[in-house]
Amino acid sequence: MSDTYTFDAKDLKEIEKIIDKYPEKQAAVLPVLWYAQDKFGHTDPSIQKLVARTMDIPEAHIHGVVTFYTQFYEKPKGKHVLDVCTCLSCQVCGGYDILHYLEEKLGIKAGETTSDGQFSLQSVECLGACGYAPMLQVTNDKYVNFLTREKVDQLVEDLKAGKKPAFESITMPQHKNDSE
Incomplete structure (x- = not known):
């Protein structure tokens, strides 16, 4: 140190x-x-x-x-830190599948950084967006929700090109009252 x-x-x-x-x-x-x-x-x-x-x-x-707090990094990380939620809601909806797909795609395991310093990958506990699972957070900033392999591919390509994900506004379903 x-x-x-x-x-x-x-x-x-x-x-x-x-x-x-x-x-x-x-x-x-x-x-x-x-x-x-x-x-x-x-x-x-x-x-x-x-x-x-x-x-x-x-x-x-x-x-x-x-x-x-998982948002604080005790050691240097890559330019883009991908925090994949693997808490129960995300697990049930494919969070570990997304984590393992990213491990394969980036050639690293959770907790590691790519050799070019572009990406660090982490498995994290609940990010408080269970209704949007599976999801991840990019470098303590934007959430990327309802992840699929295609969405992950696009995210990685965009980040490599210097394009950050846009804010994604998602409305929660509204409960209908029986008297309505």
Whole structure:
């Protein structure tokens, strides 16, 4: 591990703005960690120490937050991180089939990154979109829902070409009241 990560004056000013939005420093841990991950691409133990020192919060607390949330990367990841939901709803609807198809397509296993650094693949717990299963999230941003092999193929090609997935608005079915 290297302790060569630093926040410059601009970073410290931005972090102070983040902290000032909250009644207590500890409440700002998540957004400060997001800031650090955006800057460095991950939140390895050296970055966790930096955040702890900067915020004057125990390292154990910062580490606990990073290890609790799958959205924080403890090691460098690829340019595009594909988080495939493999929780029960997605499993039943083919989540593992999609994960295994991506493993085959990208030539990596879940938890690995392609040799060109373009893609990291992860199996994750519930992303809160059970009604759209199977689904995945692209680099802590857009969800891609109702996945099929064809949709996955298009997604990978689009990402390779620098095209991010568009926001997909899906309306949940509405329950009809018997009196209507």
